[in-house]
Amino acid sequence: MRLQFCAKPWSNRLIRRRAGLLSFCGVAGLAVGACTHTPEQVAVAADALQTASLPGSVTLSTKTTTVVPGEPVTIEDKRDWIEMPYAVTRADLKELYAMPPIETAPQFQFSTLVPPGAELWDPFDIHVQSSESFLVGDDAKSGRIWQVNIDGSVKSVAAPERFAPYTFDIAPASFGRYAGHIYALAFNEPTQAGGWELADAIIRVDPNTGEDTLVCYLPDNETGAGAGGFFVRFGPPNTPFADKLWITTASNHSIYHVAADGTCSSFVTIDLDRWGSPRGIGFTPDGKSLLLATAKPDAANRAKTLRGGGKILLMSADGAIADKPVATGLHEPGQMAYAPNGFGNFAGELFVADAGDWHNERGIAEQPNKGPTETVGNDGRVFRVTSEGKLELVASGLRNPVGVGFLGNALAVGDINGDFHIGYQKFPDGFVILIKPK
Ligand SMILES: [Ca+2]
Ligand SMILES: [Ca+2]
Numbered sequence: 001m002r003l004q005f006c007a008k009p010w011s012n013r014l015i016r017r018r019a020g021l022l023s024f025c026g027v028a029g030l031a032v033g034a035c036t037h038t039p040e041q042v043a044v045a046a047d048a049l050q051t052a053s054l055p056g057s058v059t060l061s062t063k064t065t066t067v068v069p070g071e072p073v074t075i076e077d078k079r080d081w082i083e084m085p086y087a088v089t090r091a092d093l094k095e096l097y098a099m100p101p102i103e104t105a106p107q108f109q110f111s112t113l114v115p116p117g118a119e120l121w122d123p124f125d126i127h128v129q130s131s132e133s134f135l136v137g138d139d140a141k142s143g144r145i146w147q148v149n150i151d152g153s154v155k156s157v158a159a160p161e162r163f164a165p166y167t168f169d170i171a172p173a174s175f176g177r178y179a180g181h182i183y184a185l186a187f188n189e190p191t192q193a194g195g196w197e198l199a200d201a202i203i204r205v206d207p208n209t210g211e212d213t214l215v216c217y218l219p220d221n222e223t224g225a226g227a228g229g230f231f232v233r234f235g236p237p238n239t240p241f242a243d244k245l246w247i248t249t250a251s252n253h254s255i256y257h258v259a260a261d262g263t264c265s266s267f268v269t270i271d272l273d274r275w276g277s278p279r280g281i282g283f284t285p286d287g288k289s290l291l292l293a294t295a296k297p298d299a300a301n302r303a304k305t306l307r308g309g310g311k312i313l314l315m316s317a318d319g320a321i322a323d324k325p326v327a328t329g330l331h332e333p334g335q336m337a338y339a340p341n342g343f344g345n346f347a348g349e350l351f352v353a354d355a356g357d358w359h360n361e362r363g364i365a366e367q368p369n370k371g372p373t374e375t376v377g378n379d380g381r382v383f384r385v386t387s388e389g390k391l392e393l394v395a396s397g398l399r400n401p402v403g404v405g406f407l408g409n410a411l412a413v414g415d416i417n418g419d420f421h422i423g424y425q426k427f428p429d430g431f432v433i434l435i436k437p438k
Pocket of ligand 2: 355356357358359377378379380398399400401
């Protein structure tokens with residue numbers, strides 16, 4: 001049987017009607033294994049659809065079905081994805097869009113650049129363009145790449161219809177006619193009865209037109225396990241990692257790469273027990289090593305990862321991982337960035353977002369239809385790694401921060417916040433803060 005990656009760790013966005021039942025995928029988070037769901041979960045989902053308290057709509061990928069309160073919803077196209085109807089009060093939304101209780105270490109201060117309730121749904125991966133703006137990948141709703149400006153304004157750069165991108169990078173000069181194009185890891189469409197591999201589509205987006213093209217679906221790794229990706233980065237020019245897009249796949253704990261000719265290959269599969277499950281990617285300033293962030297699965301429940309078990313490792317271009325980590329003591333380390341010279345006393349230090357527990361399972365398995373603020377904890381943090389290799393707290397009280405990037409001398413941190421809330425719905429609750437030294 002083909003191994004499945006049950007959606008991205010924070011997602012249960014995909015609901016599939018099959019054999020007359022609604023089935024969920026994604027509840028099991030980062031587990032490698034079949035997506036299985038209890039009859040209770042299925043019943044709750046079906047109930048949520050069929051007894052929507054307010055009129056709404058169910059959006060299939062190509063069509064919309066109107067939801068009439070109390071009446072069953074008929075979904076004809078079993079291969080399509082759906083989103084749940086809206087059924088929330090204004091009071092719910094007020095709570096949902098309230099900022100979490102963020103605190104910084106004494107040497108830092110923060111301000112809100114884009115608040116929850118604006119345009120961002122799941123701002124995941126930050127790509128700095130200048131000191132004035134950055135691009136951010138957002139898979140929620142139908143998937144977008146946004147440009148966020150220093151004044152807090154948000155503009156859509158691309159809205160791929162078929163695939164929902166969330167992590168991406170800009171192709172280097174060596175990619176010839178595709179130099180400057182956006183290469184993104186995106187959610188796939190469900191293509192197989194019985195399950196699907198998610199987040200295994202590599203797409204290329206022309207930033208001038210917003211048009212997207214499928215480059216490949218990541219192949220299985222050498223053990224036959226399917227690839228559910230987490231993060232991508234191009235290798236820096238003139239280094240052993242140059243001219244390739246590097247990809248971490250959390251489902252089969254592997255590293256992949258994509259070449260300019262569109263070849264997509266499994267590069268190495270790492271020892272899950274020894275190193276953990278791959279997350280964010282970066283590169284050391286000298287370009288000799290790939291920074292590989294990992295999370296440690298809980299042996300008792302592989303769908304969960306352990307607080308304190310996350311690491312940042314060094315991988316050389318031959319796939320070997322150095323025994324000594326760059327940092328330990330993390331939980332779910334995402335994007336990493338080195339501070340520029342203007343960043344006070346912290347120039348040259350490595351900053352990393354740590355989402356903590358994704359809390360992606362509560363909406364369905366633990367807290368069906370409870371209030372929106374009960375679904376996501378405030379365990380997200382930002383850390384820095386000192387020149388001595390010590391992990392120091394920069395900010396706490398975030399929800400699910402993943403993206404970090406320096407806009408001039410301010411650190412932008414993107415927080416996807418909740419992935420699903422009441423009724424398993426998505427809302428534009430994502431936000432961005434800026435952190436500066438005092
Ligand atoms: Ca969100
Ligand atoms: Ca969290």
